[in-house]
Amino acid sequence: MKKYDYLIVGSGLFGAVFAHKAKLAGKSCLIIDKRNHKGGNIYCENVEGINVHKYGAHIFHTNDKFIWDFVNSFVEFNRYTNSPVANYNGEIYNLPFNMNTFNKLWGVITPKEAQEHIKNQIKELNIYNPSNLEEQALSLVGTDIFNKLIKEYTEKQWGRECKDLPAFIIKRLPVRFTYDNNYFNDKYQGIPIGGYNKLIDGLLEGIEIQLDTDYFSNREYFDSLAENTVFTGKIDEYYDFQYGKLSYRSLRFETEVLDNENYQGNAVVNYTSKNEPYTRIIEHKHFEFGTQSKTVVTKEYSLEASSNSEPYYPINDDENNELYRKYKKLADEEKNVIFGGRLAEYKYYDMHQVIGSALKKSRDIFGL
Ligand code: FDA
Incomplete structure (x- = not known):
C-alpha cells in the first residue's frame, strides 16, 4: 500500500480541479509543483493591493452554466467584460x-x-x-x-x-456588424472578486501540497508515494524527449508600478504598430475596477520559442502534432498515469475548457 492514492504533478487548474474531486471521493492526494506558488498560469501576485496576472491577462468566459456555477461556488465573479482596444500609432480602435x-x-x-x-x-x-x-x-x-x-x-x-x-x-477573423465591443460571445464572463488565487485556494482546501518541488528531480521517489499519478507537466519531458521536443511560443512580461491612478483607462490595450516592440499593455487594476492610488502595468512581448523559454502556446502545426501523437501513444498505454491540461495534452485550452476536461476525467473515475 502506498501512502497516497494520487500524486498530482502540477497545481494549475487541471491538477486543482482533479484534486478537489478526488478528495470529495475520499481519496488521499499529494500535489507537487515546481513553482514557488500554486495555481499554475492563473496565479496572481498582489502588488500595491492590485492582483497582477503574473502569467498574462486571464479573463474567465464560458457558455456552460454548470462550469460557471462550479467556479462561482468557490469565489464570486465580478461583471468584467473584455473590451480591448487597439492603439495604432496613437489612433484608438475598438476590438x-x-x-x-x-x-x-x-x-x-x-x-x-x-x-x-x-x-x-x-x-x-x-x-x-x-x-x-x-x-x-x-x-x-x-x-x-x-x-x-x-x-x-x-x-x-x-x-x-x-x-x-x-x-x-488565420482561418477566420471575427467581424461584427453591431456596436458591441464585448470580445467574447459567451453567456458568462468575469474575474474572480479578490483574484484567481481565491479560486485555487477554494479548490485545494484541505489538500496536501509541496511547492518548489520538481517531479523530475526524483521521479522514482515520487512514483513510490502514490498508487496513481496525474501528470500536468510537459508530455515530451515525461518521456525524456525520446522522440524530440515539442515547440511552444513564449512571452516575456515586463511589469512596473506607476505612480499614476489610471494609466490607460482599459485593462487591455493591443499595440498594433511595429513602432512599439510589445504587443499589449495590461493594466491589471481595471480587471477588478480598482481604485488604488497607484497602478501596475505589464508590457507583453512575443518570443520565438526556445528550449529555455517558458512554454505558453503550443504550436499545433503538422510536425508538432505528429510528434505529440507519438507521445500520446505511449501515454495511452500507461495504466496508472493520467495526462491532463495544456502541457500534457499539448493543446491550447481556455480556463473553462481545462476545468471541463478535469471534471470529465474525475467523473469518469469517481462518478462525481
Ligand atoms: P498550468 O500551466 O496552469 O499548470 C501546470 C502546472 O504544472 C504549473 O504550475 C507548473 O509549474 C506545474 N509543473 C509542470 N511541470 C512540472 C514538474 N515537472 N514538476 C512539478 N510541477 C510541474 N484562458 C482563459 O480562459 N482566458 C484567458 O484570458 C486566458 N489567458 C491566457 C493568457 C496566456 C498568456 C496564457 C499562456 C494562457 C491563457 N489562458 C486563458 C489559458 C489558461 O492559462 C489555461 O487554460 C490554464 O491555466 C491551464 O491550466 P493547466 O493546469 O493545464 O496548466
Missing part, C-alpha cells in the same frame, strides 16, 4: 472589429455601409486562392483593417512577415 471600429476607420454609420466598404476593398484585391497569411487576412477583411490592426501586430507575434506565414494560422 473585436465592429461598427465602432468601422465608424472610426471610415466614418460609416450603418452595417450596410460597413459591409459595402469591406466588400469593395476585398473585391479590388482579386485574391482567389490565398497562399499566405497576408493574402488570407486581406481576402477576409480588406486593406484598411489588415494594415492598421492585423499586419504589424501579427508580425510582432510571430517574428516573421505575414507574407512568410502560412494562411492556415
Whole structure:
C-alpha cells in the first residue's frame, strides 16, 4: 500500500480541479509543483493591493452554466467584460472589429455601409486562392483593417512577415456588424472578486501540497508515494524527449508600478504598430475596477520559442502534432498515469475548457 492514492504533478487548474474531486471521493492526494506558488498560469501576485496576472491577462468566459456555477461556488465573479482596444500609432480602435471600429476607420454609420466598404476593398484585391497569411487576412477583411490592426501586430507575434506565414494560422477573423465591443460571445464572463488565487485556494482546501518541488528531480521517489499519478507537466519531458521536443511560443512580461491612478483607462490595450516592440499593455487594476492610488502595468512581448523559454502556446502545426501523437501513444498505454491540461495534452485550452476536461476525467473515475 502506498501512502497516497494520487500524486498530482502540477497545481494549475487541471491538477486543482482533479484534486478537489478526488478528495470529495475520499481519496488521499499529494500535489507537487515546481513553482514557488500554486495555481499554475492563473496565479496572481498582489502588488500595491492590485492582483497582477503574473502569467498574462486571464479573463474567465464560458457558455456552460454548470462550469460557471462550479467556479462561482468557490469565489464570486465580478461583471468584467473584455473590451480591448487597439492603439495604432496613437489612433484608438475598438476590438473585436465592429461598427465602432468601422465608424472610426471610415466614418460609416450603418452595417450596410460597413459591409459595402469591406466588400469593395476585398473585391479590388482579386485574391482567389490565398497562399499566405497576408493574402488570407486581406481576402477576409480588406486593406484598411489588415494594415492598421492585423499586419504589424501579427508580425510582432510571430517574428516573421505575414507574407512568410502560412494562411492556415488565420482561418477566420471575427467581424461584427453591431456596436458591441464585448470580445467574447459567451453567456458568462468575469474575474474572480479578490483574484484567481481565491479560486485555487477554494479548490485545494484541505489538500496536501509541496511547492518548489520538481517531479523530475526524483521521479522514482515520487512514483513510490502514490498508487496513481496525474501528470500536468510537459508530455515530451515525461518521456525524456525520446522522440524530440515539442515547440511552444513564449512571452516575456515586463511589469512596473506607476505612480499614476489610471494609466490607460482599459485593462487591455493591443499595440498594433511595429513602432512599439510589445504587443499589449495590461493594466491589471481595471480587471477588478480598482481604485488604488497607484497602478501596475505589464508590457507583453512575443518570443520565438526556445528550449529555455517558458512554454505558453503550443504550436499545433503538422510536425508538432505528429510528434505529440507519438507521445500520446505511449501515454495511452500507461495504466496508472493520467495526462491532463495544456502541457500534457499539448493543446491550447481556455480556463473553462481545462476545468471541463478535469471534471470529465474525475467523473469518469469517481462518478462525481
Ligand atoms: P498550468 O500551466 O496552469 O499548470 C501546470 C502546472 O504544472 C504549473 O504550475 C507548473 O509549474 C506545474 N509543473 C509542470 N511541470 C512540472 C514538474 N515537472 N514538476 C512539478 N510541477 C510541474 N484562458 C482563459 O480562459 N482566458 C484567458 O484570458 C486566458 N489567458 C491566457 C493568457 C496566456 C498568456 C496564457 C499562456 C494562457 C491563457 N489562458 C486563458 C489559458 C489558461 O492559462 C489555461 O487554460 C490554464 O491555466 C491551464 O491550466 P493547466 O493546469 O493545464 O496548466
